Amino acid sequence: MNKSIVQYLVKRFLRFDKDQPFIFLSALLAFLGITLGVMVLLIAMALMNGFDKEFKKKLTIMNYPLTIIPKFYGAVNENLLIDLESKFPNLKFSPYVQSAVMARSGRNLEGGYIFGVNFEDEIKVNSILAKAIKNSKYSKFDVLIGKSLKEEFNVFIDDRLMYIFTNVEPGGLSITPKIKRFKVKGIFDSGLSAYDKAYSYTTLASMQTMLHIPSNQYDGIHIFSENPHDDILKIKKILPINVTVKGWWEDNVNFFAALELEKASLFIVLMLIILIASINIISSLLMTVMNRRSEIALLLSLGATTGEIKKVFLYLGIAIGITGIFSGVIFGMGGLWILSNFDIVSLPKDVYPTTTLPLDLSIKDFFLIVSGAFVIVIASSFYPAKKASEVDILTVLRNE
8 A cells, every 4th residue: 555545544533424424523623632732722822921030120220230239247349339330331221229118208108228329320231210210310319109109199299209218316315317308309100010119219319318328438329230140140259259240030030930930830731632533533532443443454455564554643643733732823823913913801000010911922932832632643543553453354345
């Protein structure tokens, strides 16, 4: 039996049989199941990657790619900043002073951090602040607050906002916290409500005055880097023993580990759709084998080998599976194109980092989905093909 006969038999067995319509229906359900499984997997993985990328983008901006901080106690000084700027001209540096504070407006209180920064340097490392500041000039005790804090306190530009510092100072017979009213000069919107409530920015001189810190001393240095994982190793080599550098990912290890686990779990669960569809391939092929027993026995008696019979049914299962995978890829890519070009789903901006669905299907995930589906299809076709090759010629022809 040559290759053309194998192809002929595969096409013949795929046709609709009026006498056995359930065989064709089972094959059709297998095809639709694989198509649906591949389509859903492609869209789901693109969504997971998209959200992952968006969260990383937002967290990188508000947490900064790299940050130099004191290792134990003390402060980062201006000499270190000058040394870093000379050795790493490709990086952007912004020194800062920070303090935990309570923001108060009327009866409303909100805890957070206030950063004293040089705004000219800060806009080079933080695109969110750069967008909010634009050409504005910040004087001493002006403050830039987040959109969520502005909405919660219902404050506007040029309003006064009270900050209660955690640092205390003696006052007569008691110890009182430091309190200062700052003038709201601008509003930033990071897209993450938690950061918009917790972070406020003022001038470096304001914080150094409030905390009695010399003008050449800082709490740390924010660094913008295109390749933070590589640059962190280079910076560590030249830092003095009393300071260290950390990457933004070091504060979010558990968060992104949970995202990866969720992604892996979703992939496994959705792959079960394809696995269930493969059961229909098995049942369809087994019914075809039972229905075509006399034809198989006749082919074997005419000189066909068991390997050739096995190949016919293996190709039959693969034909159903491959067409299902191909259709799933087409519908999946079509779905991704529609979701990325039309605002079908709108997300609440105070919950998610973006109002539209972020989609990012990686090449790795694409080939993993397609290859995984292909392996399942081949595995499900193997057993029925094996049973077809084991048909007993004498018994079948005698009964027929």
